[in-house]
Amino acid sequence: MELSPQIINDRLVINPWLSCDIGDIGTEVQSQIRAYFNFLKKDGSSGFKIALNNLYWPSDNGIIEACMDVEELLDEKNGFLDNGSLTIEYGYQIESQKFYDDGIWRFNLVDVFFDWNNQDNMFIFLIDYAPKKTPVFAHRQIVKLHSKKIFDFNENWVRGPNDNSLDYYDVIDCLQIVHGVREKLSHWDISKIRLEKVSKIARIASHYGFFNTIRYCEQQLIEVDEHPKLNTTNFELAVDCNMRRYLIHLLIHINTKQLAKLLRKMGLEKMSAESMKACVAKLFN
The missing domain is CATH 1.25.40 (Serine Threonine Protein Phosphatase 5, Tetratricopeptide repeat)
Structure with a gap:
């Protein structure tokens, strides 16, 4: 993740930019992601927190929803800076991707699902x-809908x-x-x-x-x-x-x-x- 300065509505803000190495695929890709950002204060409390569930990346404007006003960050009264350093918690998960060579959106089936521990929504192929x-990770409801063989198999893996x-x-x-x-x-x-x-x-x-x-x-x-x-x-x-x-x-x-x-x-x-x-x-x- 990088922080990029931008002018938005006559205000100087810093805007998170995500980058992802797609290895040797050799083609441009657009991703639909979930993202989480938490600007922490020096006492460890949250100064600004946001979760985004339907974000398309890359974007020409970065992640505007998660931008922060620079003046607010620099103001010592707000308690964001700790010896001149800013701490940001962040995380993101790719839900699906579109490769520009064929224009088809595909699911991300190689990473565990978001919040999979609390939701019974994942089926595992070993x-x-x-x-x-x-x-390989698939959507449990879809897998069981399309296969009676798997539906009758009383496990969440095969x-x-x-x-x-x-x-x-x-x-x-x-x-x-x-x-x-x-x-x-x-x-x-x-x-x-x-x-x-x-x-x-x-x-x-x-x-x-x-x-x-x-x-x-x-x-x-x-x-x-x-x-x-x-x-x-x-x-x-x-x-x-x-x-x-x-x-x-x-x-x-x-x-x-x-x-x-x-x-x-x-x-x-x-x-x-x-x-x-x-x-x-x-x-x-």
């Missing part, structure tokens, strides 16, 4: 293959899928969609990469029972993969995740001889009744 086994092909960020992307973020899963430049990404998110969603996310991934696969590869991997994805529309999309492009060969490899016992019906209809069409 990811063993995450960097330093960092957990482990991630045991799959070495997945990574920490795949889980985060999946949970962003669960929370209603419309990720542009089709914006990657290389077709193979984006198809792999959507497939991974769909498998994570299937593992947790997030059917809203499975349907979203299904739509993305159909839009991105206009001429799909007719291989076992894609058919198994459609069957395992119960993506009936994507399965039909694949069946449109395959001939009966290819389909019969694929079905022998896959094993019919894995199929739902709906998937089986669609495949049989194709074979006898």
